[in-house]
Amino acid sequence: MKGRLSRVAWHVGVLLLLAVVLYPLVWVVAATFKPSNEILGDLRLLPTEPTTANYERAVDGVNGVGIGRYFLNSGLLAVLSVVGTVSSSALAAFAFARLRFRGRSAMFAVMISTLLLPFHVLIIPQYIVFQRLDLVDTYVPLLIGKFLASEAFFVFLVVQFIRTIPHELDESAKIDGAGPWRIFWNIVLPLARPALVTTAIFTFIWTWNDFFGPLIYLSTPDKYPLPLALQLFIDEASGSDFGALMAMSVLALVPVVLFFLFFQRFLVEGVSTSGIKG
C-alpha cells in the first residue's frame, strides 16, 4: 500500500514538474497552428482558428527543394557524424584513460585546451584550409573532424567513464593473454556503453541542430541540412515567415525525439561489474 502511494506521488510530482517544463514547448507546437503573422507576441497558448497553412509551406520547402531533401541531408550528416564520433572518441579515450605512453598528459592537456577557444576565431583559418583543399561546398569539412575525434567534449566524456571501470578487469584479462585491442573491445567498450550511447545521442542531436558549420561550408541550397533551410524562411530585410519556420522546426524535432527514445533505452540497463565477471 505504501509502495503504491509513493509510486502515485512520484508520478504526480514528475508530471507537475513536466507541466512547467513543457509549457513553452506546447506553446511552440500550438503556435505552428496559428496564422504566421500572429505568432510573435501571442500570449495565448492555443490558436483561436487553427490552420495547417504553416505546415503546407514548410513541407513545400524553399525554392523548389522540398522538405524531404533537407531531412535526407540532415539524416546523412547526423548518422555519419555519430559513426565517426563514437568510434574515434572511443579509441582516443581508451588511449588516454588506459594506456601509458610518452607525452600522454601533454596531449591530454592539448585536448582539453581545444575546448577553451571560442570557435568563431577558428572559422576563417579552418575555412582557408578546406578552401585550399577544394573541399568547400562538400560535406567533408563538416564530417572529417568527427572521424578524427576533434570534439574533445566526447573524448573527455568517454575518458571519464572508462576511468570508473575497475582496473582489475583489464588485469585479469591480461593474465588470460589479452592484448590492448581485446581489452578495448571485450571489456572497456561494453562497460563504457552508457558513455557511448550518450555520445551517440548528443552527436546526433547537435549535428542535427548545427547551423554555423553548414552555413560557412555549404553554398548549394540542395545540400543544406534542416537548420539552414529553416533560416531561409526568415529574413530581417525582406520579411519573415515565422509560421513556416516554426512548423519546420517542429517537424525537424520528430526524428530527434525518436532517436532519443530509441537510444535512451540503452542507458537503462546498468552494467554491474559482477555481471560481467560472470
Next chain:
Amino acid sequence: MKRFRALVVPVVALLLAATTASCGGSGGGGEAEESGGPVTLRFSWWGNAERAALMQQALDLFHTKNPSITITPSFQEFEAYWQKVATETAGGNAPDVMQTDFAYLREYADRHALYDLKKQEGKNLDLGDLIEGLKGAGEIKGGLYGVPVGGNTWGYVYNPALYAQAGVAEPKLGWTWDDYRAGSKQITEKTGISGSANPVGTYYNLELQLLQEGRSLYTDDGKLGFDKARLASFLADGKKMADDRSTLPVEKAVQIKPKHPLESDLVAGAGAWDNFLDRYSKSTKAELKIAPSPSDNPKALGQYIKPALLLSVSQKSEHPAAAAKLVSFMINDPEVGKIFGANRGLPPTNAQRASAQLTGPLAAVAAYEDGLKDQLIKTPPAPPKGAGALEQAFIRITEELLYDRTTVDQAADQFFTEADETLGS
C-alpha cells in the same frame, strides 16, 4: 616543449602563407574571356524563400537567353549572409556576383574585394536606363562597385484610423516636426496607443534631419558630418518624447522584436523606408498609409532615393564579363521587372518600372515616390567603411538612453568615441 615548437612553427608558417596569399588583392584576371566557352557563376544574395523563388525564375530566364552561362545560386537571411560572405572573401573564395547593401558597400570596395564595373560599362553592362535618382549610385572614387537593383526613399508610415480617432490631421507634404510631436502626443492621450515609434532609435531619422539642414551623416572624406551638440539635441528631442509618453516605451519595442511596432498595432506611425509599407501591411489588419517626412524647412524634404540593394562583382571573379552580363540583365530586362515587382525595392530602371505590375500597398509606394519626384535630392555618397558597425552602435547607444542607463550627453560622447575608433582607422 622543444618538440612542440618544432611542430607548431611549420604549421603556422603554412597557415600564414595561405592567409596572406588569399588576402593580397591581386585582382581577378579574366579579361581575356569575353566570349566563348561555358561559364559557371556563383551568385549569392540575402532574402527569404519568396525572394529565392522570384530569383530562380529570373535566373532561369537568364540561362535561356545566355545558355553558355550557368548560375549557381546561394542565399541566406541577412545576418547569416554577411557572416558567410565575409568568411568566403577572407578565404579568397567570394561568390562571383553578390548582393550588397549601401551601408556595407565601401566596407568591401575600400578593401579591394570588389571589381570595378566601370570596366564593363557600355560593354556587358548597360546603365543608361537607370532612373534619375539612382544614376551614379554605387560609385566610389571614380570606380563603380555596385549597381542598384532597387531603390526606395524614406517616409512616414502611419495608421489613418488612429489619426482620425484622435482628431489629428493626417501627415502630408509640408507638415513640420512640431506637427509631428504635437500629433504624437495627442494621439497617445486620446487613443491610448503610442503616437509614434521613438525617432531616436533609427539612424535614418538623424540623417533625414541633417539633410533637411543641408548637412549629411558623413562628409565626402568619410568623417561625421555633424557635431556632438547636434547629436545631443537630436537625442534630447527623442528623450523628451519618451518622457512625455508620446512614443512607444522602449521596453515594449524591445520585447516585440523582431516585429516592428506598426505590425503589432502598438503605434500610430513611424519613419521607415517606403517599401516597408508592404511588409507592415501584411502583418496588421489596420490599413496603413505613407506620407512624406516632416520638415521645418518647406524647401528641403531631405529625402533621396537610396539604392536598397546593389549587385557587386567580386574582385576575384574569373568571369567579370559574364558577371556583368548577369547584373545588366537583372536591372534592365523588363521580364525581370515583372517577376520581382517591388521585392527588391522599386525597380531601378524605367523599363522595369514600366513592366512591374504593382498592386495594393506597393502601388501606393510607387505613387508616393512619383509624387515626390521633384522634392528628392541627390543620393549621398556611399557611407564610409565602418558605417554598418556605427549604425549598430547608434542603435545600441540610443537604446541605453531610452532605458535611462545613460544621459543625453553621455550617449553623445559615447557615440563620438566609437565613431572616432570606427571611422578613424
Next chain:
Amino acid sequence: MATITPTRPADAVPAGAGPRKRARRSDDGITGYFFLSPWILGVLLLTLGPMATSLYLSFTDYDLFDTPRWIGLDNYARMFSDQRWLRSVGVTVLYVALAVPVKLAAALGVALLLNSKRKGQGLYRAAFYGPSLIGGSVSVAIVWKTMFSDDAAVDQVLRVFGIETGGWSGNPDFSLLMLVLLAAWQLGAPMVIFLAGLKQVPKELYEAAEVDGAGPWRRFASITLPMISPVIFFNLLMETIHSFQVFTSAYVVGGPNGQPAGTTLFYTVYLFDRGFGDYRMGYAAAMAWMLLLVVGLITALLFRSARGWVHYSGEKS
C-alpha cells in the same frame, strides 16, 4: 566487489610513484599512439594550425580582407579600456556564477528522479530532454521572449504572488536571469550524462549498504556522490567552459548588441560582433586568447581540486 582482487602488484603502488613504474607502463607506447592516431591527425590537421593562426592574428590588426598588420600587444592592452569588453566580462562572469550551479543542480535532481525503474521512464526522460532538442534556434528565441513578456505566463504566475515585474524580456534588470532560466530549462545534456553515470554505479553497493542499515540520504552521500564524482566533475567542467562561451542562445535572444541595453552582451557575443560585425578579427582573436587564458586557469584549478573529491574506482587511491 569483494570478488575482484588486485592481481598485479604494480597496482598497489600509488599513482606516479617514481620513474620505475613509469618506465614499465610506457610499454604501451606504439599501441597508445595507434589508438590515438585519429585524434593526433585531427589535432595536426584541423586544430593546431587554426589555433596557432588565431594566436598570431591576435597580435595583428586584421580586417578579414587586407593582410594582417603586426601590432604587438595593442589588442590585449586595448581591452582593458574598452567599456563594452569590460561589460561583457561582467555579464559573463555573473552568468557563469548563476547558470552553472542552477543548471547542474536541476540536471542532477531530475536525473535522480528519473533513474529509478518505473513505467514510462523513457517518455519522461524524453520529455525533460525535449527543451534541449530545439537547441538554440530562432524558435527558442521566440518562445522564450514570449513566455517572459508582460502579461504572459511567467508574469501572470508572479503576479499571483504579488510580484510585479512588467515582463522580463524588455526589462534590463531581468534579462540575464531570463537566460539563466533558459540554460536550466535546457538541462538535457548534463541530465543524460548524470543518468549514464548513475547507471555505472554497481547495484551491489546499494544492496550492501541497505543490509548495513544505511538510509537513502546516507546511501546518496556515501555511495552515489563519490561513485558519480567523475561524472559530476565532467559536467562541472564542461558547463563552466560552455557557460563562459555561451553564444547561440544569447545571440538569438539578445542579438549582437546584447539587448536590452547591453545586459546580455556575453563575451562571445561581443567577440563575434567584433570579428564579423566590425571586421576586427585581430581584436576578436585577442579576446579569444584572453578567454582561453582565464578559462584555462579555471580549468586547471578545477582539475587540481578534483584530486581531492573525484574518485575513480578504476584507479587505486
